[in-house]
Amino acid sequence: MAVTSMIGARIQRREDPKLITGHGNFIDDVNLVNMAHMSVVRSPHAHARIRSIDTSAAMASKGVVAVLTAADFKPVIGGPLPVTNSFVADKKQVPEQFPIAADEVAYAGEPVAVVVADDRYLADDAAQLVVVDYEPLPAVMDIEKAMEPGSPLVKSDRPDNIGWDAAFPGGDIDAAFAEADVVLKQRIGQQRVFPTAMETRGCVADYIPYDNRCTLWTSTQVPHFIRLFVGGALGVPESQFRVVSHDVGGGFGAKLRPYPEEYLATAASKLTERPVKWIEDRTESLQATTQGRGQIFDVEVAAKRDGTLLGLKFTQLLDIGAYHGVFSAFQVVACLLGGGCYTWKAINARSIGVFTNRMSTDPYRGAGRPEATHLVERIVDLVALELGMEPAEVRRKNFITSFPHTNNFGLVYDSGEYAKSLDRAMANIDYPALRKRQEELRAQGRYTGIGFSTYVEICGLGPSSATAPAAGIALVESSMVRVHPTGSVTVSVGTHSHGQGHETTFAQIVADTLGVPYDSVEIRHGDTGDTPFGYGTYGSRSLAVGGMAIMASCHKVVEKAKKLAAHAFEASEEDIVVDQGRYFVRGNPSEAKALAELAFASYGAGLPEGMEHGLEAVSYFDPPNFVWPFGCHICAVEVDPETGGVSIDRYVAVDDCGNVINPMVVDGQLHGGIAQGISQALFEEVLYDDETGQMLTGTMLDYFIPTMAEMPHFELDRTVTPSPTNELGVKGIGEAGTIASSIAVINAITDALTPFGIKHVEMPARPDRLWSMIKEARA
Amino acid sequence: MITAPFEYARPRSVDEAQSLLNKYGSDAKVIAGGQSLIPLMRLRLSQPTALIDIQGIRGLNEVRRDNGSVEIGALVRHVDIQRNAMLRESLPILVEMSNDVGDNQVRNLGTIGGVIAHGDAAGDYNAVALMLDAEIITNKRRHQARDFYRDIFTTALEHDEVVTAVRFPVSTGRFAYTKFRRRLYDWAIAGVAVQETGSSWRVGYVNLATTPRRGSAVEAALAGGASAADAAAQSGSDIDPTSDVRATAEYKRHLTQVLTVRTLQKATMAA
Numbered sequence A: 001m002a003v004t005s006m007i008g009a010r011i012q013r014r015e016d017p018k019l020i021t022g023h024g025n026f027i028d029d030v031n032l033v034n035m036a037h038m039s040v041v042r043s044p045h046a047h048a049r050i051r052s053i054d055t056s057a058a059m060a061s062k063g064v065v066a067v068l069t070a071a072d073f074k075p076v077i078g079g080p081l082p083v084t085n086s087f088v089a090d091k092k093q094v095p096e097q098f099p100i101a102a103d104e105v106a107y108a109g110e111p112v113a114v115v116v117a118d119d120r121y122l123a124d125d126a127a128q129l130v131v132v133d134y135e136p137l138p139a140v141m142d143i144e145k146a147m148e149p150g151s152p153l154v155k156s157d158r159p160d161n162i163g164w165d166a167a168f169p170g171g172d173i174d175a176a177f178a179e180a181d182v183v184l185k186q187r188i189g190q191q192r193v194f195p196t197a198m199e200t201r202g203c204v205a206d207y208i209p210y211d212n213r214c215t216l217w218t219s220t221q222v223p224h225f226i227r228l229f230v231g232g233a234l235g236v237p238e239s240q241f242r243v244v245s246h247d248v249g250g251g252f253g254a255k256l257r258p259y260p261e262e263y264l265a266t267a268a269s270k271l272t273e274r275p276v277k278w279i280e281d282r283t284e285s286l287q288a289t290t291q292g293r294g295q296i297f298d299v300e301v302a303a304k305r306d307g308t309l310l311g312l313k314f315t316q317l318l319d320i321g322a323y324h325g326v327f328s329a330f331q332v333v334a335c336l337l338g339g340g341c342y343t344w345k346a347i348n349a350r351s352i353g354v355f356t357n358r359m360s361t362d363p364y365r366g367a368g369r370p371e372a373t374h375l376v377e378r379i380v381d382l383v384a385l386e387l388g389m390e391p392a393e394v395r396r397k398n399f400i401t402s403f404p405h406t407n408n409f410g411l412v413y414d415s416g417e418y419a420k421s422l423d424r425a426m427a428n429i430d431y432p433a434l435r436k437r438q439e440e441l442r443a444q445g446r447y448t449g450i451g452f453s454t455y456v457e458i459c460g461l462g463p464s465s466a467t468a469p470a471a472g473i474a475l476v477e478s479s480m481v482r483v484h485p486t487g488s489v490t491v492s493v494g495t496h497s498h499g500q501g502h503e504t505t506f507a508q509i510v511a512d513t514l515g516v517p518y519d520s521v522e523i524r525h526g527d528t529g530d531t532p533f534g535y536g537t538y539g540s541r542s543l544a545v546g547g548m549a550i551m552a553s554c555h556k557v558v559e560k561a562k563k564l565a566a567h568a569f570e571a572s573e574e575d576i577v578v579d580q581g582r583y584f585v586r587g588n589p590s591e592a593k594a595l596a597e598l599a600f601a602s603y604g605a606g607l608p609e610g611m612e613h614g615l616e617a618v619s620y621f622d623p624p625n626f627v628w629p630f631g632c633h634i635c636a637v638e639v640d641p642e643t644g645g646v647s648i649d650r651y652v653a654v655d656d657c658g659n660v661i662n663p664m665v666v667d668g669q670l671h672g673g674i675a676q677g678i679s680q681a682l683f684e685e686v687l688y689d690d691e692t693g694q695m696l697t698g699t700m701l702d703y704f705i706p707t708m709a710e711m712p713h714f715e716l717d718r719t720v721t722p723s724p725t726n727e728l729g730v731k732g733i734g735e736a737g738t739i740a741s742s743i744a745v746i747n748a749i750t751d752a753l754t755p756f757g758i759k760h761v762e763m764p765a766r767p768d769r770l771w772s773m774i775k776e777a778r779a
Numbered sequence B: 001m002i003t004a005p006f007e008y009a010r011p012r013s014v015d016e017a018q019s020l021l022n023k024y025g026s027d028a029k030v031i032a033g034g035q036s037l038i039p040l041m042r043l044r045l046s047q048p049t050a051l052i053d054i055q056g057i058r059g060l061n062e063v064r065r066d067n068g069s070v071e072i073g074a075l076v077r078h079v080d081i082q083r084n085a086m087l088r089e090s091l092p093i094l095v096e097m098s099n100d101v102g103d104n105q106v107r108n109l110g111t112i113g114g115v116i117a118h119g120d121a122a123g124d125y126n127a128v129a130l131m132l133d134a135e136i137i138t139n140k141r142r143h144q145a146r147d148f149y150r151d152i153f154t155t156a157l158e159h160d161e162v163v164t165a166v167r168f169p170v171s172t173g174r175f176a177y178t179k180f181r182r183r184l185y186d187w188a189i190a191g192v193a194v195q196e197t198g199s200s201w202r203v204g205y206v207n208l209a210t211t212p213r214r215g216s217a218v219e220a221a222l223a224g225g226a227s228a229a230d231a232a233a234q235s236g237s238d239i240d241p242t243s244d245v246r247a248t249a250e251y252k253r254h255l256t257q258v259l260t261v262r263t264l265q266k267a268t269m270a271a
């Protein structure tokens, strides 16, 4: 690679001036002539039979264009929502979900009718006039009760409430446990949380009759994926179906699937012959956008007295919700990563996916890896406590130290230096001083704690060899790099930023690789009309996979430019040297041509024999492996034993995502990620009434999203261990913060409360719950 | 998230507001800053057929001091209270509270008249109005705060009654307010206000029952010479909290004791 100037540069994001001055282009900014507005009538019941729907009063309401129910949609929407549950091979049940309920609803918030009207106000008014006659049925809310034979069913046409039951054997677990000096058991919960993007979902569908042509503007992470499925269901070929997603105000995994409303709005546009807009309000979002986590782990660990970890057994009970999320089964990756960054003789995991009468769970920032980290880091602390060892020492003793490392399930960790990030984090927080202070404060009746999280995660989804079992998916990524005649460059990609800053970081890569000014590079994404097919943005894949697709196209362009230079200099191609965008004959750098000159020539007369005009390339990149970021987070807290209140005194993170394209963007991803993990540890929890299945946290007043004021100062640092998986040497960083942070906080709280004999604390560590635990422990 | 349809009127005087309320009938509502009413309307939990916007009425946004009391106009906003130098001298506990009501947007719009009329047990000022024996002045009468708060979101106000001002005794003794909450802009999970008046203490409780509560039992214990801790132990009979998504009732009872002690300590140490 040439001497780099832009890769690694700490430059501000080029998308920000627009966004922070209110010039972003979000979904509600899309307005078309003659556009109608859709309001969705949703089930107020968690489980009920629909006896009848009376739309007459709504139809008669002012400004109403149409009131549509399943019966109207059936002829237009060909088939159910997609489900990619093939990640799990064993027993599985995949009930079909049509975008709108016909005769039975299975969660509060499920669509039962839509109203299309001249404006949003009229649509909402009329939606209140749709009369649905429901016969309430028993709601199944508890995961374990739902598994019992004879439990009421989540939906009456199913044999039971089990979505999958999959075993993941990783070695001889009995042998591992046979060697144990200590065996410990712990149940560890993962409460349901809302992904809570700042921009809720929404879409505008514009179906053009006669041409069978459609444009769908939608707030999504995966425009091509939406086109594939919504277009497919509506019978509009890709060539006629354009999905456009401009700025996206956050997704966190909850916008990586086609949703019922995208089908309904598109079909409604077809049925009413008008463009149709639907904007999800916050309350709808809490009910009808996929949620994260919702799991229980029963864990058993075997260790030797000297702290050597031997075996790990656990079962993941996962609350699927009423229907599979499109990628719900991906969350079983928690099983494959449950061993964390340690060596184990054997791991035996099992995942049971259970239906309940709730909205679906689906990937949420980290998807399975936060759960894995939480589980293993909790368990390692329990082992340390039991053996009277320093938590850091148990970790150090069991770290994987040589790479590539094949874990118990055959996954290959590409590179890592786990002890280095641990050492660095301990130095940064001045661990010995912190422990000493803890002693002093305890003597004064104050309770401080220090919590570790040493994590490794799997991202950069993903090599086709690994994803193939999932319905033959190849999670490759694409790019098209086009150098225009005067040298400006358009780069179109299949990934799609929903806040990550791709327009900046991708342009940095292109500027260096092609040797063109950063400002001359334009990144295009989010519009299937002018980007090559791609799988979108999730799983911290955009740089490690998408960035590599860009590199590949840039290399092709450079190759062609070399041929053009050789022709111009009447030299042989082997003698052409490329140095920071300057092309010259070896030994004669003073007579060089810039890429812009070669580009101009490529569109003109006098090309070499047989060369096609133009300077552009298309590439698809299929990574040979995943990438494996890692690091160490240490959190220091104080718990007020009288109120149960937790304050975070320090938060130190040392992360390693390989080579860094833009340190500021990496820090930004970490800030947001860590905040979300802390938030799960202390604040967030989706609550439903156990009996009625009604959501109890249906507004932002009752659902606790913390603010900046509740966040500590993040003390960030990094180590750099390049990934051997890709030429850029990069790993993903979009999810690492969330993956690492919840358990750093929980381990710190647990550490603070050990004088009370408390060994384990569940999330969210609400003050009232901590206080009850302390009270019980004292009694 | 979109309100049901409603009529809108912007009267120029209190009399006009009253006659509009009578004209539109019992489903009409006064709107001031809208910071409590609009969230309810947005969820369609409240569906008034007409909004009588009193923000155009002159003279309701003044703060006056006379004869040992301060009178605060109904349209005085939280931000006005925060910035009012005279209030800082005459009724500092209210200023202290105003700094922590909601966020900037809420403080820029929400009014003291709205807090009082809404009668929310979580409305911080209501506890102070109650414990200091404030007087609520309307177009029709003067209410004593102790008779004003009837039940959850229910006050002694009649349908066509408009709060025009709230009158507090000047209170310059030692005071403190503790608002226990989990997010900076949030309502109190529990709030404890204490104010020294003459030689005795007044105690008020925020969000610990369906209405604001006065800590009468705690006050009596303090008057009888009890320590802060012993007095706080009496708080159980002053409050009646319920469990919700924020905390259990049992915890709130315990928290009230802890906060009562801490707030009394804060008040006495600050002096």
Ligand SMILES: Cc1cc2nc3c(=O)[nH]c(=O)nc-3n(C[C@H](O)[C@H](O)[C@H](O)COP(=O)(O)OP(=O)(O)OC[C@H]3O[C@@H](n4cnc5c(N)ncnc54)[C@H](O)[C@@H]3O)c2cc1C
Pocket: B029, B030, B031, B032, B033, B034, B035, B036, B037, B038, B039, B054, B074, B100, B101, B102, B103, B106, B109, B110, B111, B112, B113, B114, B115, B117, B118, B120, B122, B123, B124, B125, B161, B162, B163, B164, B185, B186, B187, B188
């Ligand atoms: C995010 C958020 C956080 C908040 N946090 C807090 C908090 O921590 N503490 C707190 O105390 N408050 C809080 N509030 C509420 C805020 O203080 C409101 O401003 C206040 O409760 C009502 O004042 P308003 O002028 O907005 O009244 P409105 O919302 O306009 O009206 C409220 C009710 O009072 C009636 N009303 C209003 N004025 C009069 C009048 N003069 N005469 C007769 N009736 C009248 C209305 O008809 C309505 O029923 C919060 C609000 C929000 C949105």
